[in-house]
Amino acid sequence: MLNRKRPLEPQPRAIVIGASSGIGAALTRKLVAEGYIVAALARRVEKLEMVCATANGAGPGHAIPYEHNVTDYETIPALFQSITRDLGGLDVIAYVAGMQPPVALNEYNFEKDEAMVKVNMLGAIAWLNEAAMRFERAEAGHILGVSSIAGDRGRVGSPVYNASKAGLNTYLEALRNRLSRHGVTVTTIKPGFVDTVLLENAPKTFWVVSTDEAAAQIYRALRWKLQTVYVPLRWALVGLVLHHIPSFVFRRLSF
Amino acid sequence: MMNVKDIEVGEGTAVSLQNHLERVWSWGGASSGLCHVYRPTTLEGVRGVFELAYANGRTVGLKGGGNSYGDAFTNSENVVLDLSRMTRILDWNPETGVVHVEPGVTIEKLWQYVLGDGWWPPVVTGTMKTTVGGCAGMNVHGKNGWQVGPIGDHILSFEMMLPSGEILLCSREENADVFHAAIGGFGMLGVFTGIILQMKRVYSGYLDVRTGAPANLGEMFSFFEENLDRSNYIVGWIDAFAKGDALGRGDAHLANYLPPGADPNPQESLSLDHQNIADTLFGLFPKSAMWMFMRPLMNNLGTSLVNTAKYYAGRMGNGKQYRQTHAAFHFLLDYVPQWKRSYGAGGLIQYQPFIPKENAREAFAEMLRTCQKHDLPNYLTVFKRHRPDDFLMSHGLDGYSLAMDFLITDGRRPTLAALAKELDAIVLAANGRFYFAKDSTLRPEVARAFLGAEAIEQFTALKARCDPDNLLQTDLWRRLFVE
Numbered sequence: 001m002l003n004r005k006r007p008l009e010p011q012p013r014a015i016v017i018g019a020s021s022g023i024g025a026a027l028t029r030k031l032v033a034e035g036y037i038v039a040a041l042a043r044r045v046e047k048l049e050m051v052c053a054t055a056n057g058a059g060p061g062h063a064i065p066y067e068h069n070v071t072d073y074e075t076i077p078a079l080f081q082s083i084t085r086d087l088g089g090l091d092v093i094a095y096v097a098g099m100q101p102p103v104a105l106n107e108y109n110f111e112k113d114e115a116m117v118k119v120n121m122l123g124a125i126a127w128l129n130e131a132a133m134r135f136e137r138a139e140a141g142h143i144l145g146v147s148s149i150a151g152d153r154g155r156v157g158s159p160v161y162n163a164s165k166a167g168l169n170t171y172l173e174a175l176r177n178r179l180s181r182h183g184v185t186v187t188t189i190k191p192g193f194v195d196t197v198l199l200e201n202a203p204k205t206f207w208v209v210s211t212d213e214a215a216a217q218i219y220r221a222l223r224w225k226l227q228t229v230y231v232p233l234r235w236a237l238v239g240l241v242l243h244h245i246p247s248f249v250f251r252r253l254s255f
Numbered sequence: 256m257m258n259v260k261d262i263e264v265g266e267g268t269a270v271s272l273q274n275h276l277e278r279v280w281s282w283g284g285a286s287s288g289l290c291h292v293y294r295p296t297t298l299e300g301v302r303g304v305f306e307l308a309y310a311n312g313r314t315v316g317l318k319g320g321g322n323s324y325g326d327a328f329t330n331s332e333n334v335v336l337d338l339s340r341m342t343r344i345l346d347w348n349p350e351t352g353v354v355h356v357e358p359g360v361t362i363e364k365l366w367q368y369v370l371g372d373g374w375w376p377p378v379v380t381g382t383m384k385t386t387v388g389g390c391a392g393m394n395v396h397g398k399n400g401w402q403v404g405p406i407g408d409h410i411l412s413f414e415m416m417l418p419s420g421e422i423l424l425c426s427r428e429e430n431a432d433v434f435h436a437a438i439g440g441f442g443m444l445g446v447f448t449g450i451i452l453q454m455k456r457v458y459s460g461y462l463d464v465r466t467g468a469p470a471n472l473g474e475m476f477s478f479f480e481e482n483l484d485r486s487n488y489i490v491g492w493i494d495a496f497a498k499g500d501a502l503g504r505g506d507a508h509l510a511n512y513l514p515p516g517a518d519p520n521p522q523e524s525l526s527l528d529h530q531n532i533a534d535t536l537f538g539l540f541p542k543s544a545m546w547m548f549m550r551p552l553m554n555n556l557g558t559s560l561v562n563t564a565k566y567y568a569g570r571m572g573n574g575k576q577y578r579q580t581h582a583a584f585h586f587l588l589d590y591v592p593q594w595k596r597s598y599g600a601g602g603l604i605q606y607q608p609f610i611p612k613e614n615a616r617e618a619f620a621e622m623l624r625t626c627q628k629h630d631l632p633n634y635l636t637v638f639k640r641h642r643p644d645d646f647l648m649s650h651g652l653d654g655y656s657l658a659m660d661f662l663i664t665d666g667r668r669p670t671l672a673a674l675a676k677e678l679d680a681i682v683l684a685a686n687g688r689f690y691f692a693k694d695s696t697l698r699p700e701v702a703r704a705f706l707g708a709e710a711i712e713q714f715t716a717l718k719a720r721c722d723p724d725n726l727l728q729t730d731l732w733r734r735l736f737v738e
Contacts, residue, residue, distance in 0.1 A: 003331060004737070005286070005326065005733075007285055007286035007604065007730075008663075008671055009672055010286065010668075084332050087332075089289065139278065
């Protein structure tokens with residue numbers, strides 16, 4: 001029974017949205033290894049069940065799969081309630097779901113763009129709003145959004161992916177400003193290149209880290225209640241440079 | 256602010272449920288749960304909470320004063336039905352001393368109501384903030400447990416609302432099985448909506464008190480055994496830091512009612528003004544700030560010094576006799592307001608085993624030594640005598656109890672959990688029992704061992720009858736009784 005609690009031996013509870021592959025799957029495994037009870041959500045239920053089975057085999061925590069499509073916004077409030085009831089509590093919510101279809105340099109495809117905004121940003125808002133309301137009342141909790149270094153500037157290669165992640169960054173910043181006074185931590189994770197399917201569409205890659213390494217660094221951000229974390233850390237330097245490239249130069253760059 | 260969604264039916268009730276989300280802390284502050292808390296004032300309101308919970312697929316946990324040390328009234332992610340606003344005294348007969356109260360009436364309100372007519376509640380807890388409903392649900396005892404039993408022995412009858420909304424009348428004659436299981440049934444069978452109690456006649460607002468200062472556990476037991484027949488109340492305090500020959504040293508207080516005529520002016524001593532517990536120390540220092548000064552002492556070194564000082568102060572006053580008001584003698588836990596805050600953010604838990612008299616001395620000595628061995632001495636240790644009773648889920652037996660308060664910090668949690676397992680083994684080997692109002696550490700197998708399979712079977716059968724949908728639950732119930 002998941003909602004059984006032992007007062008002296010509290011078991012932390014987490015929701016991971018987008019847990020069937022990539023960083024989400026690795027984070028689910030990491031949280032279970034750290035003793036969390038995890039509600040793992042994803043659309044692709046077979047892959048999700050495998051992730052949960054692998055994680056549970058290693059213990060000592062436990063992961064439970066929930067089939068869910070983040071664009072089914074109207075189902076989210078009720079699902080959030082039933083998950084917190086099933087888990088017997090909630091300490092952490094991690095929104096990891098994201099998509100980046102290949103987009104050509106001269107391509108303007110609203111279908112692809114809409115899908116990115118819906119999954120990368122609106123899904124996050126739908127889920128994290130629920131968590132925000134709850135954590136504010138609880139005066140505790142940790143909200144974690146996996147964004148991207150791609151949200152730091154708008155680039156020629158991926159306008160809407162950049163915009164969706166920039167929107168997510170700003171949303172998370174605003175949540176942080178609203179909730180930190182209520183004892184809630186909001187962490188923005190900005191990965192560089194992580195070894196996931198999203199890399200298949202990247203033209204050239206460097207400093208690639210494994211999903212397990214990324215999950216370990218995200219877990220560290222959880223432990224230390226950090227606010228904005230580049231994964232791996234050296235991308236913070238890239239971010240710093242990126243922020244300071246003046247527009248008249250940036251306009252002429254081709255990345 | 257009125258939310259439009261609140262008044263819609265169906266999905267709207269889920270929203271209204273969210274508006275009632277609160278963090279509910281165990282009394283000791285070592286654990287908590289987020290719960291949807293409702294505080295109805297009427298029977299209709301209580302019925303409404305059951306209907307709401309049922310419609311939303313949530314369970315209902317009952318809460319009175321919220322003075323249980325552990326998770327007996329938290330119901331994480333579900334509904335908590337807080338009865339502390341049902342505070343009416345429905346009937347009082349000053350001739351017979353029979354009182355009919357709603358469940359949220361506190362012991363404080365009760366004694367203040369009846370004392371002027373020359374009555375006192377036969378059983379009171381160490382704090383007066385507990386409610387009669389909570390006291391009945393936990394079947395609490397006082398410092399006179401071996402003489403008068405738990406509070407259940409003084410309940411004549413009660414009305415209990417089942418989750419279906421039906422009200423059941425229970426007494427020793429009517430629905431006797433439910434009567435003996437709901438008292439001490441920690442809120443798992445129904446909600447007490449009215450309780451009829453017999454008060455105890457008193458002839459003065461004072462008690463005659465005498466102190467003792469036993470130098471070790473053996474002397475502590477002798478002090479109790481010598482005085483059991485000639486006292487109305489006895490309570491012992493133990494310095495849990497003392498080792499070797501001094502193991503179990505402490506002080507003890509016994510008290511007796513005054514016989515008729517012994518108080519020259521009972522009218523005055525029975526008045527509320529006379530019973531007032533002062534809120535300043537030496538008439539100057541506000542007691543509400545005392546916990547802040549205790550805070551720096553709340554570590555092994557500090558409390559060891561305090562315990563030693565308290566013991567020697569007790570020795571100096573050994574054998575002293577004086578008169579003390581009922582309120583001052585009984586409600587020691589209210590003496591320093593908010594004293595639990597001195598334990599800091601991690602809070603405290605209590606571990607209180609009950610052990611048959613023939614095994615108690617050896618078992619308690621071993622338990623004190625075990626705590627010391629693990630460097631987890633208990634900071635406050637209280638010693639009392641009890642008697643068996645005929646309630647199904649009883650903690651009562653012909654023996655002694657030792658209530659041990661432990662400081663909780665994140666670092667101590669795992670070691671304390673391990674210590675509790677060791678102590679459990681000692682208690683079970685000595686045929687001891689446990690008390691759910693104080694528990695934070697028991698495991699299902701230990702609960703099964705001390706209650707016995709038969710009692711649990713009877714209790715779950717009664718629960719299936721009174722609460723077929725298993726709507727009444729708490730974190731404690733799920734921890735100990737749900738597979």
